[in-house]
Amino acid sequence: EDKVVQSPLSLVVHEGDTVTLNCSYEVTNFRSLLWYKQEKKAPTFLFMLTSSGIEKKSGRLSSILDKKELFSILNITATQTGDSAVYLCAVASGNNRKLIWGLGTSLAVNP
Amino acid sequence: IAGITQAPTSQILAAGRRMTLRCTQDMRHNAMYWYRQDLGLGLRLIHYSNTAGTTGKGEVPDGYSVSRANTDDFPLTLASAVPSQTSVYFCASSDVGTASYNEQFFGPGTRLTVL
Numbered sequence: 001e002d003k004v005v006q007s008p009l010s011l012v013v014h015e016g017d018t019v020t021l022n023c024s025y026e027v028t029n030f031r032s033l034l035w036y037k038q039e040k041k042a043p044t045f046l047f048m049l050t051s052s053g054i055e056k057k058s059g060r061l062s063s064i065l066d067k068k069e070l071f072s073i074l075n076i077t078a079t080q081t082g083d084s085a086v087y088l089c090a091v092a093s094g095n096n097r098k099l100i101w102g103l104g105t106s107l108a109v110n111p
Numbered sequence: 112i113a114g115i116t117q118a119p120t121s122q123i124l125a126a127g128r129r130m131t132l133r134c135t136q137d138m139r140h141n142a143m144y145w146y147r148q149d150l151g152l153g154l155r156l157i158h159y160s161n162t163a164g165t166t167g168k169g170e171v172p173d174g175y176s177v178s179r180a181n182t183d184d185f186p187l188t189l190a191s192a193v194p195s196q197t198s199v200y201f202c203a204s205s206d207v208g209t210a211s212y213n214e215q216f217f218g219p220g221t222r223l224t225v226l
Binding site for chain 2 (some may be wrong): 034041042043044045048088090098099101102103104
């Protein structure tokens with residue numbers, strides 16, 4: 001059965017800290033891995049990764065995929081209170097257009 | 112409008128009533144999805160549509176139906192609501208080709224409470 005597992009489930013840090021969120025997966029016919037940020041409402045897209053070892057970066061956020069070890073990490077440097085959110089990982093597999101979602105990591109950044 | 116809209120924003124519904132959640136996108140995306148999100152269970156796919164005129168069942172389709180008469184609209188109907196359908200419902204869309212996969216864009220969600 002296809003699955004996506006995120007860790008930790010929750011995390012509390014202080015502003016300025018660096019955090020690393022993990023996403024491991026077991027899926028048939030992997031196509032891509034996606035990261036989303038969810039604050040109070042809808043998830044918003046952060047990154048899509050398809051190739052191993054190529055870092056995607058946007059400001060203080062970066063992400064990388066390891067297709068051999070079947071995981072991805074999302075790094076946030078110099079965290080701010082506005083980074084507080086649930087971070088969701090999802091994997092697209094096979095020829096269908098559905099995503100397999102992890103349960104998310106809830107990040108709280110305290111001032 | 113730009114993106115995806117959902118209506119209503121929230122609704123309290125008596126058990127046994129019929130309810131349709133509306134979803135409209137203006138990005139001309141071919142694929143659309145309905146999810147429910149519950150604490151501890153994450154996002155679960157209810158139904159999806161790869162293109163206008165076709166629909167498919169997701170992970171938790173029972174008690175729900177959808178239609179896709181055109182590209183833009185993808186309504187979700189609860190024929191006879193039950194309390195276990197209390198949830199936040201998200202509609203999403205994506206522009207997916209045969210050789211590529213693109214991200215899903217989400218609507219703002221509908222908070223539904225069934226009493």
